[in-house]
Amino acid sequence: MSLLLIDAGNSQSKWAICQENASIETPITDVKSVDSASIDPKNHTWLNLNLGQDIRHIYVSSVLSDALQQNLSQRLSQEYAGISIQYIAQHKNLLHSSYKNIAQLGSDRFANLLASQALMPAQNLLIISAGTATTIDLLDSSGEHRGGLILPGLGLMQNALANATGQLPKINSFANQIGLANSTEEAIQQGTLAAHIGAVELLISKLDETVSQIVLTGGYASWIAPHLNQPVIQIPDLVLRGLLCLHKKLNP
Numbered sequence: 318m319s320l321l322l323i324d325a326g327n328s329q330s331k332w333a334i335c336q337e338n339a340s341i342e343t344p345i346t347d348v349k350s351v352d353s354a355s356i357d358p359k360n361h362t363w364l365n366l367n368l369g370q371d372i373r374h375i376y377v378s379s380v381l382s383d384a385l386q387q388n389l390s391q392r393l394s395q396e397y398a399g400i401s402i403q404y405i406a407q408h409k410n411l412l413h414s415s416y417k418n419i420a421q422l423g424s425d426r427f428a429n430l431l432a433s434q435a436l437m438p439a440q441n442l443l444i445i446s447a448g449t450a451t452t453i454d455l456l457d458s459s460g461e462h463r464g465g466l467i468l469p470g471l472g473l474m475q476n477a478l479a480n481a482t483g484q485l486p487k488i489n490s491f492a493n494q495i496g497l498a499n500s501t502e503e504a505i506q507q508g509t510l511a512a513h514i515g516a517v518e519l520l521i522s523k524l525d526e527t528v529s530q531i532v533l534t535g536g537y538a539s540w541i542a543p544h545l546n547q548p549v550i551q552i553p554d555l556v557l558r559g560l561l562c563l564h565k566k567l568n569p
Contacts, residue, residue, distance in 0.1 A: 318373040324556040325379035327449035376560040378424040414462035428559025441526040447535035474509040
């Protein structure tokens with residue numbers, strides 16, 4: 318029996334099919350993706366899957382707008398009538414969290430926390446998701462989510478400067494170093510990267526716990542990783558692995 322795992326993000330939506338007995342420690346292969354803005358219940362090509370596989374359960378993490386979320390739910394209900402569809406947002410009771418209102422914790426952050434806890438138990442983990450928004454969360458060695466930070470992602474920071482000023486240019490590339498820049502483009506690239514690294518380092522300096530590992534995921538992860546001083550592991554499919562972890566928790 319197979320599982321359909323869907324990570325519906327702000328910019329990109331990803332999905333993959335894996336076996337029920339797949340190990341969370343094994344990378345999820347054959348991941349497909351689409352621009353999230355193209356999710357349309359009238360367009361039956363956006364979720365172009367091999368339906369010959371015997372899909373038994375569907376697990377979804379979604380941070381889409383209400384309108385796009387409705388489109389996604391409608392699309393899944395039409396295509397997979399009679400198949401169990403579980404939204405990870407409905408199962409946040411599986412996580413011990415210091416969040417005042419756990420319902421406000423993003424589904425992607427929750428999935429990342431579940432996967433990280435399963436992969437690296439009994440460690441103080443700083444989990445960074447570097448996407449449209451950058452989220453930073455602490456999962457302590459007891460398995461409690463202590464809270465986190467949210468800031469604009471690298472691309473969003475750069476776009477905001479271009480959109481909110483009269484003369485700063487819009488650029489679509491990113492820095493691989495941090496220093497004193499000698500052009501406006503480089504100053505934007507290095508400044509936005511420095512803001513991310515500075516946020517991580519300042520947060521770590523404020524923690525009572527010693528961070529044993531940084532878990533890094535998201536589209537901008539490779540730009541951030543080289544500048545972090547702590548041990549870093551990059552897991553691109555962390556949300557999908559969190560969905561697989563949810564399946565195993567619900568079907569022990």
